[in-house]
Amino acid sequence: MGHGILLLLSLVLVISWKNFGKYAVEPITGAGVQEFQSTKGPMLKLSHSSKVVYEFCPQSYYLSRKLYLKPFIPMRWPLVIGVAFHELMNEMYTTCNFSYEFLRRGWKKHFMDAMEKEASAFSSTAGYEEHLQAGYILIATFYKFAKENGYLVRPMATEWTFEIVYQGFKIKGIIDLILQKDDGQVHILDFKTGWATISADKLAVHPQLTLYHWGVKQGMGITADRVGLFFPRKRSVLLSTRTESDHIQLLDEYVKVAESITKEDFHPELGQCAHCEMSKLCPFFKQSQAAVAQPIVPKPID
Numbered sequence: 001m002g003h004g005i006l007l008l009l010s011l012v013l014v015i016s017w018k019n020f021g022k023y024a025v026e027p028i029t030g031a032g033v034q035e036f037q038s039t040k041g042p043m044l045k046l047s048h049s050s051k052v053v054y055e056f057c058p059q060s061y062y063l064s065r066k067l068y069l070k071p072f073i074p075m076r077w078p079l080v081i082g083v084a085f086h087e088l089m090n091e092m093y094t095t096c097n098f099s100y101e102f103l104r105r106g107w108k109k110h111f112m113d114a115m116e117k118e119a120s121a122f123s124s125t126a127g128y129e130e131h132l133q134a135g136y137i138l139i140a141t142f143y144k145f146a147k148e149n150g151y152l153v154r155p156m157a158t159e160w161t162f163e164i165v166y167q168g169f170k171i172k173g174i175i176d177l178i179l180q181k182d183d184g185q186v187h188i189l190d191f192k193t194g195w196a197t198i199s200a201d202k203l204a205v206h207p208q209l210t211l212y213h214w215g216v217k218q219g220m221g222i223t224a225d226r227v228g229l230f231f232p233r234k235r236s237v238l239l240s241t242r243t244e245s246d247h248i249q250l251l252d253e254y255v256k257v258a259e260s261i262t263k264e265d266f267h268p269e270l271g272q273c274a275h276c277e278m279s280k281l282c283p284f285f286k287q288s289q290a291a292v293a294q295p296i297v298p299k300p301i302d
Ligand code: SF4
Pocket: 057, 058, 059, 060, 063, 268, 269, 270, 272, 273, 274, 276, 277, 278, 279, 280, 282, 283, 284, 285
């Protein structure tokens, strides 16, 4: 009898663990819910990146998120390395194989896969060997730092996806890593494979981290002790904390963006065009360029 109960308990634990990283939760609905859908179409979904795009320029959101237009971006090696590194991390934390050999063996495969995904953006494979080798240095740097600082442990979740209904629209995100450190603290981490880091002031209000902190609280029922950005190239993890008032402030911003999208406010922000990767596909940019190019017709002299 005792053995039977023990067996049943183990089975429940195994099933719970297997599903831990696969949440798709919708815990928040309720009074005062607005419907953020203009017709009978699907419910509006906002992620950190789609909110950023809308705030940068609503027209850019319209072109990329409504019309699904994709700009041609020629140089994407940093993206290839970033995608490959994230995939490798996901595999390592999912399998809990924390040997350096595992990372070295896996790097080439993930690098090749990421390159294939991005193949349309390449006119040649020049630079392939150089970036492949740069990746080996990146994972060696990561491994040494992660081992010395207690990050090579079984995670609570990796690539954890959430999709939460809030005030009549959905907020979604994918979190690279959630783990519990030796001291018992829960950390939510996002890998950044570029060279640039950020200041403490920016980290304290980093909206992506605030969103993840909120998502984990809603979806897992856990208030994480720390949120942070993991910079493997720089051998550093920058950590911060979040409170409920940070959540409220951020959620207000999401509601404002959702309201504007629902009202189909896709006005152009022409002041941003110089930094916009959609400019070649944007009718407002073309119009503004044409207006600038109009020749000045001299007035006839009486
Ligand atoms: S080119 Fe200018 S107006 Fe057009 S989408 Fe980009 S930022 Fe907006």
